[in-house]
Amino acid sequence: xxxxxxxxxxxxxxxxxxxxHKRGGRRYDFNKEYRDRLGITKDLQSISPxxxxxxxxxxxxxxxxxxxxxxxxxxxxxxAFSDCPGLFICAxxxxxxxxxGQSSNWVKNxxxxxxxxxxILWQNIVHDVLKTYTERTNGSYIQKKSTAxxxxxxxxxxxxxxxxxxxxxxxxxxLLDW
Numbered sequence: 001x002x003x004x005x006x007x008x009x010x011x012x013x014x015x016x017x018x019x020x021h022k023r024g025g026r027r028y029d030f031n032k033e034y035r036d037r038l039g040i041t042k043d044l045q046s047i048s049p050x051x052x053x054x055x056x057x058x059x060x061x062x063x064x065x066x067x068x069x070x071x072x073x074x075x076x077x078x079x080a081f082s083d084c085p086g087l088f089i090c091a092x093x094x095x096x097x098x099x100x101g102q103s104s105n106w107v108k109n110x111x112x113x114x115x116x117x118x119x120i121l122w123q124n125i126v127h128d129v130l131k132t133y134t135e136r137t138n139g140s141y142i143q144k145k146s147t148a149x150x151x152x153x154x155x156x157x158x159x160x161x162x163x164x165x166x167x168x169x170x171x172x173x174x175l176l177d178w
Contacts (some may be wrong), residue, residue, distance in 0.1 A: 052083050059086030069094070073145055074106050095147040110148065112147055122176065123149055129172060135165045 051153045059066040067088040071075060074091040077098075081087055089098040113119050123144075130142045130151050137157035151168065153161035 009014070010117050047080055052081075055081075055084050055087060059084065065100070072148075075100075078104065093148050095145075108147075119147065125175070126172065129175065132170050133164055137161060140164075 018020050044068050053067055058064055066086065067090065068077065068081060069090040069171075071093050072080075072091060073143055077089050077091050081089060085103065086100045088100055090096070091098070091106070095109050097109070097111060098104075101171075126149050127142065127144075130149060133151060134140045135141055137153055137156050137160065140151060140153040140155070140161065143150040143152060151165070153165060
């Protein structure tokens with residue numbers, strides 16, 4: 001994949017307390033804009049204790065589900081929200097789920113390959129291609145996740161980075177027959 005916003009695109013932190021039942025309730029969404037206003041860093045290393053307290057307060061309502069949906073890895077989300085056991089957390093854009101009260105028990109999205117060898121096969125192919133684009137695009141780098149590879153180019157020349165991203169996307173679509 002590609003990302004020109006240092007995980008902003010894949011870093012949506014949504015917090016919703018709408019009940020899945022027809023009991024009513026309010027809905028809260030903490031997207032990038034609110035995350036920035038609240039002082040939550042992109043790497044989730046500085047979430048204020050006040051935010052953690054409020055997430056716990058909201059999620060303690062039995063008619064409420066608070067969900068954090070993010071492009072971050074399970075490890076980053078686990079560290080950031082370790083004091084919030086009542087959250088429903090989606091990591092790597094929905095590749096992994098952690099249900100409220102399940103602590104470190106993550107469930108893999110059933111739409112992903114069951115066999116890790118399938119994942120490794122395509123990741124090896126794509127990684128080689130991404131490496132070539134990284135070598136020719138100053139300021140870019142590859143981030144490996146358990147279910148994805150992300151090519152970050154936000155620190156590269158904007159025009160050249162965008163041009164490379166479009167070319168990379170076209171090439172990968174042809175290569176992987178998407």
